[in-house]
Amino acid sequence: MNWLLILDHVPALPEAVLLVGACVALLADQVLGDGRRRATGWIAHAVLALCAASTLFVFWVSGGGKFLLFNGLYIADAMGHVLKLFCYAATAATLVYSRAYLFSRGLLRGELVALMLFALLGMMVMISASSFLTLYLGLELMSLCLYALVALDRDSPLATEAAMKYFVLGALSSGLLLYGMSMIYGATGGLGINEVAQAVARLPAGGADRSFLVFGTVFLVAGMAFKLGVVPFHMWLPDVYHGAPTPVTLFLSAGPKIAAFAMAMRLLVNGLSDLAADWQQMLVLLSLLSMALGNITAIAQTNLKRMLAYSAIAHMGFMLLGLLAGLVDGNWLNREEAYSAAMFYVLVYSIMSVAAFGMLLYLSHAGFDCEKLDDLRGLNRRSPWTAFLMLLTMLSLAGIPPTAGFYAKLAVISAAVGAGQLWLAVAAVLLSLVGAYYYLRVVKLMYFDEPTEASALPIQSGVAMRVLLSANALGLLLIGLLPQMLMSLCYAAIALL
Secondary structure (H helix, E strand, O other): OOHHHHHHOHHHHHHHHHHHHHHHHHHHHHHHOHHHOHHHHHHHHHHHHHHHHHHHHHHHHHOOOOEEEOOOOEEEOHHHHHHHHHHHHHHHHHHHHHHHHHHHOOOOOHHHHHHHHHHHHHHHHHHOEOEHHHHHHHHHHHHHHHHHHHOOOOOOHHHHHHHHHHHHHHHHHHHHHHHHHHHHHHHHOOOEHHHHHHHHHHOOOOOHHHHHHHHHHHHHHHHHHHHHOOOOOOOOHHHHHHHOOHHHHHHHHHHHHHHHHHHHHHHHHHHOHHHHHHHHHHHHHHHHHHHHHHHHHHOOOOEHHHHHHHHHHHHHHHHHHHHOOOOEOOEOOOHHHHHHHHHHHHHHHHHHHHHHHHHHHHHOEOOEOOOEHHHHOOHHHHOHHHHHHHHHHHHHHHOOOOOHHHHHHHHHHHHHHHOOOHHHHHHHHHHHHHHHHHHHHHHHHHHHOOOOOOOOOOOOOOHHHHHHHHHHHHHHHHHHHOOHHHHHHHHHHHHOO
């Protein structure tokens, strides 16, 4: 056995561990049978813990440096390690929050756990992609698993409809992305992101090939925008969030957003940085439309899952403020601050989203799904601590100090101001004030309204779920009070990019 060859591939250890672990979880479900399916969840947690340990090991061995593997198809760097760790945490939290919900509805099956792990594997491949081929492979692996997860509840017409919409529109977006990649390959002659970057830098400013590249970039940005769920590629998001089982919606709301951010960084910042003046203009339009439509439309929603879906659209618009602020008047002096602010925002949003949907699962029980605004009426009278945790989550989503959401919005708006996009920063602040209305409406229902018959039912949940949910919501307060640690980590990861 060639041990040197094995050592050369150590940076890909987390993916190898997850692949083996997902197969073990699927086989274990068949061996254990219906009576002991809870054990599959514990296997998944063990696999995620091993993945986290292997990622930290790779980071320690590499000293934070960059490594290219598989002939330049795969890259291991600090940004990838940080994003993967947050994806593990989001998946683990999903499994903890969802266990009682799935068990009470007969949906706790081995294929659900295996599909989540394989979707996570796709996210990891996207995060570490250094070639168009690897990126597309990871994207399709993640997407195919998510289509099946949305349709997991086969007896639900809403879930089936949502899965069909997601599949059709997802296939369309993949086609747009693939078409854009093929055009860029035709103009540059390379599929590796580094090769593309070098080829683009050599092209003359007014040449026909450069115009062809800009045209391909339009399709590339469109495919990326679909995965982020920003306007005008958002039409799938509210229906999928509403129709999918709440645990699947929770899973959809966190990890895939982190992977889509990594895709944007790899494609636009690493691969097409010389075209930044062109794709930044596209991101300005996407950001403004997303913040406006997401915040304004969310006001009219009475379903919590749909409200959080439009909230996600608005939040991704805010995240794009950081991505579009890296290049200022032809220089990259602002890039570390801008891209680290965008990375900080997407990580904070994943924590907020997990907390919000986790609260819906916490308040649900057999025969009752907490999905409507009225289901939160009088929550403070039933459980003051639960209402306080939901209050922290809503304040953070609204961007009100001293929560993490406030500092995240402040960071991306400051990046936009630093890039000279003062009008866009002002629009973001005004639209953030509009968005605060529907978050504070939830607070009003919990603290000032009388409980309805459905909302007066007792809360049934396990100790592990209560502890994790408390840590999740209090973490938003802690990051808001002490944002330097996470922000410094994001800055260091971007600086090494």
